Amino acid sequence: MRPSNRLVLGVLALSVVGISFAAPLVRLSHAHAVVIATWRLFFSLIIVGIALAITGGWRQWRTLDRAGLLLASGAGVLLALHFWAWNASIALTTIAASTVLVDLQPVIVAGASAAWLREAPSRRQWRGIGLAVLGAAVLGSADWGAAGWRSNRALLGDALALGGGIAAALYYLTGRRVRQQLDLWPYVAIVYGVCFITLLAISVSAHLPLLHQPPREVAIFAALAAGPMLIGHTGMNWALKFAPAFMVNLTVLGEPVGATLLAAVLPGIREMPSGRTLVGGAVVLLGILVAVTHAAGTSGGTAVSESL
Secondary structure: OOOOHHHHHHHHHHHHHHHHOHHHHHHHOOOOHHHHHHHHHHHHHHHHHHHHHHHOHHHHHHHOOHHHHHHHHHHHHHHHHHHHHHHHHHOOOOHHHHHHHHOOOHHHHHHHHHHHHOOOOOHHHHHHHHHHHHHHHHHHHHHHOOOOOOOHHHHHHHHHHHHHHHHHHHHHHHHHHHOOOOOHHHHHHHHHHHHHHHHHHHHHHOOOOOOOOOHHHHHHHHHHHHHHHHHHHHHHHHHOOOOOHHHHHHHHHHHHHHHHHHHHHOOOOOOOOOHHHHHHHHHHHHHHHHHHOOOOOOOOOOHHHHHO
């Protein structure tokens, strides 16, 4: 039974709230970027494993062909690369700049969706995507124009964030394809599992200190699993079955707005947004609104996408 459009949009909105906590929580952690991501996936897999056992969804793996398994596993590797690059960028540049660059995914996803998935955005949706990306650029430019922003450290952080965004775009595109074959829990079990193994391999090969983490760090890792991972990423993976990848991915651009506001109020961060940041955030939200409220006449779209 296909869920209502209101439910899909509600889940996406809640997912944006979930992922908005990621950057502030990563900033508060003192652990290595890969260690943070590895623990985040470890805690997430505990919940996914329980859900998989209760629902019996693991039985669907028997119906998955080799191509589907390779795509799902590839999505897990891409997610691991996304987490590594983006987590590392948080320590090198500002939260606003990092989240903006990592979230410049909708243009890539929209173009690839038209070519690979035969789900092309309408003209008005392209305008909404363009408007949201423009707002994201305005939001991030407030930090890029600050004193010292041209340092090698900040530029490396920006490059890592952009690389993380490209990996995430490919992750969403792959997820849209495989979610037509698998329900939510069997799908995320493969993706999160491969992601965890990839991150664990990186951690071990680099001799990173995975064990004996302070209670404060463990609490941050658990919070990353509960909010950004299980509410954020898992919610969006759920929506991928009912809405085109470009539509699901576009809502990710709400993350810089939420992350910037949270960074301003959380003790230990206190990155106050400038007027330009607030204007850029408003433009981002307007662009998302333009795209998701349009009655899209896209080929290959679902009933949800056609009535948004």
